[in-house]
Amino acid sequence: MNMIRTAMLLAFMTALFMGVGYLVGGTGGMMIAFVVAAGMNLFSYWNAEKMVLKMHHAREVDERSAPEYYGIVRDLARNAGLPMPRVFIIENQQPNAFATGRNPENAAVAATTGLLSRLSPEEVAGVMAHELAHVQNRDTLTMTITATIAGAISMLANFALFFGGGRNNNPLGFIGVLIAIIVAPLAAMMVQMAISRTREYAADRRGAEICGQPLWLASALNKIARSARQIVNEDAERNPSTAHMFIINPLSGQNMDNLFSTHPDTGNRIAALQAMVQGGGTASAPSAGGSGIEGPWVQARRQRKGPWS
Template sequence: MMFLVLSGIFVAIGWAVGAIFFNDWVAGALIFLVIAAAMNIVSYFFSSKIVLASYRAKVVSEADAPRLYRIVRNISQTAGLPMPQVAIVPTQTPNAFATGRNPKHATVAATEGILNLLNDDELTGVLAHEMAHVKDRDILVMSVAATLAGAISYASRSFFWGSMFGGGNRDNGNILIAVIVAITAPIAALMLQMAVSRSREYLADREGAEMIGKPLYLASALRKLEAGNRARPMQFGSPTSSGMWIVNPFKGGGLVNLFSTHPPMDERIRRLENMASGIRM
């Protein structure tokens, strides 16, 4: 469904491009359909590398990051999952994400900031959340969504400015089409990400807490991460990939929050606290 809907949005932009610039909407749609198919293939196999590169993440060994490596290994053994690659993102923004196409080709990444901010219990809660994403194969969906949504946003912006200043057939309401595509395509992509990401974040919170039997570890971490990311938002990377992180690393407010890929933090913490009352001995 994710592949098809995002590809459909991309092809719709191709239809508009063909109608305005070539007077042939079929050619435009077919060209963008081929591009979408190629992007899906590339995203499936290489989205993990693309995402890691976009955030300057460096894959590390146990000797490089013994504390991080030890916690990830303990969680993977407890959950019965293959040991993923471990990476560190060079930023003081406290956050973490997982990426890859399946549990055998997964990478769990943590920022330098989260390693400095959280204690071992809280970091265990966060990394268990990420390993839950690995277990449920959310990492493929989120990686592909981030890659394709970014391409849609770029294509729609390029199309809009090209139609405004780059010539082409601008008669018969085509300028209106350009405006509509420029506005709705990125919103549609972000809404699709939001619908998937919010439900999966709740599930990963619950399953991660069940893996380690300590929901309050994650609840405590989320409080610190919420404050830490507000105080020190990410300065690089793309907001279209914000859904991959355990909390939104980018500064936003007003309408930006309306399209947030993450559930309300208070609700996430409340659910974890309710879990704790039934799990704690």
């Protein structure tokens, strides 16, 4: 099912990219866009996660450089029955996190310094369990490729703004340029919204099962949402096509209209997690039969209130 969904997404985004090419340069522009899109799809499959991590200036850490944070991810990955992902830290005061990678064997998780400094170890565990749920559900490939192509569509639309509209190339003239500038990026945004909104609830639920405590994630979501409205994420503002990858919309501090939010309402997500507790879903067994999240990282954090990184 995930392979079919990914294939359909790639087909739609490729068609959208070709459509913008047609509006900018007619049939010739469409063919060039097709070649570019085909190459971009292939490149994105193998390299998109590296591009996203670079966009946000993420640095890789290990057990020696960030023992507590790394330990959280290691214990949760074991509980979920997942290979150990690469672990990154983003120097950014806005608390947030995302996962990326084409499959669980080539996955990476990233958390901001703001998240690691403002949240408790239990809340960090809830967030990272959510991100590992995306990895386990194989959402990361779809989300990462969408970010790459959506960014390319926006760039092509900007190109149309400055160079499109000529009668010799553009069959629809200035109207075609307007469509390329407005409609195509909006359509790409709608795809991002549809993907993120439908997958966030599933990742919340599976993440709560992985860490065993839905309220840890609920508390984290509440803190992240409040801080995201107050702290600007400069890298996310420069690369808005990656917004849907984060656990909370990193652009919400810029007066984003809820209608065009890439994420479901945080209050609804918290309510769903609270309903798991009321329904007795507080500690579903991890898929790998792990021993729970009461690991060495919790004990170390309680004994020594040192920095995460």
